[in-house]
């Protein structure tokens with residue numbers, strides 16, 4: 001098989017890139033290699049779908065703003081004859097709460113976010129009590145509320161990108177990349193598990209938590225590892241006003257979902273690696289012992305809840321500085337680009353990153369948002385560019 005552009009992995013990143021490439025009209029023949037069309041183990045369907053502008057780095061605020069705009073019109077823009085795109089965008093906002101030690105950073109970040117055009121509101125404990133009476137305030141010095149933020153259904157967004165990419169002529173091939181053949185000028189073809197090959201001019205690595213395996217095929221070691229993250233769904237009979245997606249310094253986050261609530265807390269003590277059975281081992285009593293006390297601290301009415309289910313997925317965690325890595329990673333393969341290391345931000349940044357990848361391929365540089373500081377060069381130069389405050 002031969003293509004102009006070969007995309008490895010079609011979660012929300014690969015499918016967003018395929019969509020933006022196909023929209024442009026200059027991309028030629030785009031082929032996406034994806035072993036599992038059910039996305040059972042991909043991160044995307046497991047994500048909470050939160051989309052926020054509450055970041056400390058301008059690039060992350062700008063990507064979220066771009067993506068929020070995109071997601072707000074997603075249903076209208078991505079539906080076509082015979083297909084109704086549905087991502088159920090909830091514009092309930094985001095709320096960060098911090099104790100005394102986090103207040104100065106929260107305030108500084110809010111100034112940056114406002115400078116980038118985001119609408120944010122700082123609330124002291126009294127202001128928080130008026131706005132969201134159910135939120136616990138005993139340990140809160142300051143909160144930041146972003147009313148334009150919200151959350152989406154991530155699987156709906158992935159399907160919307162994929163179906164539109166296919167409608168525009170992108171070919172999805174059910175296979176797994178198991179090798180990349182290099183010539184003196186770069187990658188020439190992908191070798192597939194089925195025994196076939198796909199030759200191409202450009203190769204994009206959007207394999208999420210597996211991106212490090214793909215990069216190793218061109219001799220590059222990415223500082224990106226799979227980190228298992230679990231989520232829980234619970235019911236609470238108490239009456240609670242509509243709340244934004246709430247996140248605090250403990251890492252705990254939650255939002256309304258159907259009749260109940262979904263959320264969790266990243267397990268900072270777990271070792272990197274894939275974990276597919278989250279009912280056992282490390283996570284056996286995780287909700288009762290770790291998550292429940294934290295959510296009940298943030299919303300005291302959660303003292304009385306019924307846990308309904310627990311599920312897991314994997315962050316592609318950049319252990320170097322926690323932020324994404326985009327672009328070229330080796331001079332030996334200038335036609336091999338990566339977009340990975342999104343930890344818990346890949347859904348909210350997918351439209352912006354998909355577009356950025358299309359610009360890198362077709363224009364040779366960023367046109368919409370300058371992501372140069374998110375490139376691999378900072379790893380090579382040992383110049384971390386981390387988020388500050390709640391991540």
Ligand SMILES: Cc1cc2nc3c(=O)[nH]c(=O)nc-3n(C[C@H](O)[C@H](O)[C@H](O)COP(=O)(O)OP(=O)(O)OC[C@H]3O[C@@H](n4cnc5c(N)ncnc54)[C@H](O)[C@@H]3O)c2cc1C
Pocket residue numbers: 008009010011012013014033034035036039041042043044045046047048049050051175176177178206207208209210229230231312313314315316339340342343344345346347348349
């Ligand atoms: C519990 C949890 C909560 C989260 N909450 C949020 C949130 O609120 N907001 C947010 O923005 N983000 C959130 N995230 C993060 C978000 O889900 C990810 O950043 C995002 O889905 C990454 O998308 P991706 O396309 O890079 O990876 P994936 O969705 O994992 O897709 C990668 C694809 O690559 C394929 N692949 C693997 N190996 C190969 C190979 N050899 N050949 C070809 N294909 C291959 C896989 O099959 C997979 O389909 C959360 C994640 C988790 C786990």
